[in-house]
Amino acid sequence: MPDDLARSLAVTEMDDGLAFSGEIDCDSVRVLGPMLDPLPGDAAEVRLDLAAVTFIDSSGLRLLIQAHQRAETSGRSLVLERPSPSVARLLDISGLRDHLIIRDDFVDG
């Protein structure tokens, strides 16, 4: 994890993806953006574990949508795993559950 990453967010590399812990806001998005562009790994399915995300705002949501688009464009898929209540709430409010790939059940890869 870069040293200058926002204090409130931690990123852990995992198989075919990343696990976020903390808050995804406009500050952390500035650092997270390059980590998701290009998408990590070369697997067909890129996983983002959001179980430990305590807060996400509209800029974080925008980051996820852009990563989703990038995956579709490159023939891959972005899976949002185990969205935390905060993430799930924002996904519900924004009506994105039908437009993003969300997996509530965690499968250890």
Next chain:
Amino acid sequence: MARSSHTFGLRHRLASAAATFVTLLMVGAVLSIVMINGWSSALERRRTSRAALVEINALQTGYGEQGSGVQGFVLTADRRYLDTFDEGIRRVGSAYQSLSRMTMPGERFDRSIETLRAAGDEWLIAALRPLVASTQAGELPSSEVIEAGRLRYEVLRHQLDSTRSQLDAAVQHAESRSHRFEQLAVTALLFAFGSGLVFAVVILVLIRRWMLDPLRELTIATVAVAHGEPTAIPRPLAEELSIVADAVDFLQRSKSEERDNALRAMQGLEQTAILALRVRSELANEIGTPPPGWDAHCSLRSAEGVVAGDCIDTGLLDSSTMFVVVLDVTGHGATAALHALRAKSLARMGLKSGLQPGEAIELVSRHQRADEHSQYLTAFVALVDLVNGVCRYANAGHPPALLVGPDSTTALSATGPLVGPFDASWRTESVQIALGETLLVHSDGLTEVRGPADDWFGEDRLRSALQALVGADAATIVARLEETVRAHRVGPQSDDVTLLVLQRQGSAAVLNVLPPDPAHETRLRQVDEQRDRKG
């Protein structure tokens, strides 16, 4: 900047002036030395001549003693006269020794002295000594001897007079010469001093003309440039000062250019500010006089500057239908504001052309997707029947609008996703706004506010605050909600905050809160100031 070719370096000017000054001084000094040497030489010659005269007088005395001594001895045979004779010989010898040590003023004097000495010696040897010898022998000197002695004495006396006359003339000449050299030396000194003084004055005048006056003019010009006053930069003749003038001229042109740029920037800022205020006005158009039986109030506070990514648009489609559009473009600031304005215009155009709220959002979405630079947005679009209170609405991923009655709160949640890179549709749903009920439409900036315990203001606090305001008019509700959220917030406002309150007035309203507080803005500022100090 090219300097004129006729400029000469200040160093060369000063060096030339100094060389001339030194040359003049040296000429004056050399002349003075020559004159003083001549004066000294003349004085020495006069002194030598006078000393020689003294010795000539001593010779005359000595020769006189020799003659009178011999004459007395011959006449009286008294030997004491021989003492006078001997004294005369010593005096004459001493005088010649003194004369021999002197540097006589010319060889003719040396020859004259030698002639004099030869005459004296001949007189002594050929006349006096024979007279003494014959007298000592008891013989009377013959008349021939006496006549021969007299003739030799006449020669000697003539030579003495001649030598004295020459020395007198030499003394006169030396005095005249010394006087002339004295005058010349004084003149040379005065010339050297005078020319030095005059040239020093000339140098001072030139320094003033070449340096001081141009420097003063440059200083005045520099001060004028510093004060931004247009001024003609003087062009000094000296090359060094001409360089300074070039620098001042460059400074003036730079300052002028900077001033023009600053002026253009200021004008640009003014134009931008005017534009921003217009955009701001477009983003949150004021709700005019509410229709009879309705009350409405709105607020939009941007996170940066005066424009925001949030947008409020309300108005009447016809005499009985009011439209409401609340947008939140991702991000904030000028770029987001421009996207919000375009989306607002599209939504309004769609509604005025008869589209339902969901269809109006689809219209916005189509245009958004056609623009690769567009940003995502959430929207709440509604058409409110002012007669029966029926509200047809569509929610594109926007925070749920809240319909608050005396006993309940209903959330008008998303009827479709946010407007983004999705091929989606948005449902139009209906809800009844009953008498006394209040519809609150807000952006996420109202609830996503971090508190002192690192907690978010959240929807629950919003619902509670709203329930406590049931019965208050729309302006009071907006003001109190803002005040409550600000009091909760720690740190600066990080997102645009938008509120729109539409209230259907009726008997069901219960006035259980204070009337609108005209000083709420003051309190809001105080809350902000306290928080900023703590932060």
